[in-house]
Amino acid sequence: RKEVEQDPGPFNVPEGATVAFNCTYSNSASQSFFWYRQDCRKEPKLLMSVYSSGNEDGRFTAQLNRASQYISLLIRDSKLSDSATYLCVVNKDNFNKFYFGSGTKLNVKP
Amino acid sequence: GAVVSQHPSRVICKSGTSVKIECRSLDFQATTMFWYRQFPKQSLMLMATSNEGSKATYEQGVEKDKFLINHASLTLSTLTVTSAHPEDSSFYICSATDGSYEQYFGPGTRLTVT
Numbered sequence: 001r002k003e004v005e006q007d008p009g010p011f012n013v014p015e016g017a018t019v020a021f022n023c024t025y026s027n028s029a030s031q032s033f034f035w036y037r038q039d040c041r042k043e044p045k046l047l048m049s050v051y052s053s054g055n056e057d058g059r060f061t062a063q064l065n066r067a068s069q070y071i072s073l074l075i076r077d078s079k080l081s082d083s084a085t086y087l088c089v090v091n092k093d094n095f096n097k098f099y100f101g102s103g104t105k106l107n108v109k110p
Numbered sequence: 111g112a113v114v115s116q117h118p119s120r121v122i123c124k125s126g127t128s129v130k131i132e133c134r135s136l137d138f139q140a141t142t143m144f145w146y147r148q149f150p151k152q153s154l155m156l157m158a159t160s161n162e163g164s165k166a167t168y169e170q171g172v173e174k175d176k177f178l179i180n181h182a183s184l185t186l187s188t189l190t191v192t193s194a195h196p197e198d199s200s201f202y203i204c205s206a207t208d209g210s211y212e213q214y215f216g217p218g219t220r221l222t223v224t
Binding site (some may be wrong): 015032041042043044045046049087091097098099100101102103 | 144148152153154155156159201203205211212213215216217218220
């Protein structure tokens with residue numbers, strides 16, 4: 001079983017829509033959770049960390065559910081510039097191992 | 111923010127030759143560097159974890175004699191793909207951490223083996 005699983009999408013949404021992605025992880029000992037964004041042929045960039053209490057950064061909200069072992073990312077009021085692949089990343093072993101999901105592709109259309 | 115560079119950004123080599131990729135942390139000391147490989151439309155796959163001054167830890171299925179990693183200083187790690195074959199063609203990305211939770215990624219190296 002993969003460490004981290006994501007729906008590959010693509011999610012095709014109109015501008016202004018709200019879209020949500022989920023990601024499940026297999027190891028209950030996982031310690032830290034992140035969402036990264038990767039544009040085509042570019043390196044991943046940190047979007048936000050995910051805390052148990054949930055966290056919000058502008059139009060982006062991340063949630064962690066340890067009991068069900070999943071994390072989520074909600075994007076409100078989608079912009080064309082949000083089009084990218086969103087990678088769920090899970091860490092264990094005190095930051096010595098990061099596991100990436102396969103990514104969820106988002107296409108925001110005018 | 112912290113900057114990680116990779117060189118070269120793109121390389122084309124013939125089958126059987128070796129290619130060296132450099133990863134540098136430009137404005138911080140990287141306690142740990144990671145090497146990833148990404149095939150088209152797939153996610154990043156961790157190849158190895160590299161700590162300065164010690165041997166790299168390779169993920170299962172990654173041949174350490176084929177992918178040589180040297181982490182000689184706190185700002186430089188190198189990945190050498192030895193005797194490259196067309197199936198080694200991929201996007202190789204390094205990342206570095208200063209001991210905090212965040213990884214800083216290099217811009218990647220696109221390797222094509224003909």
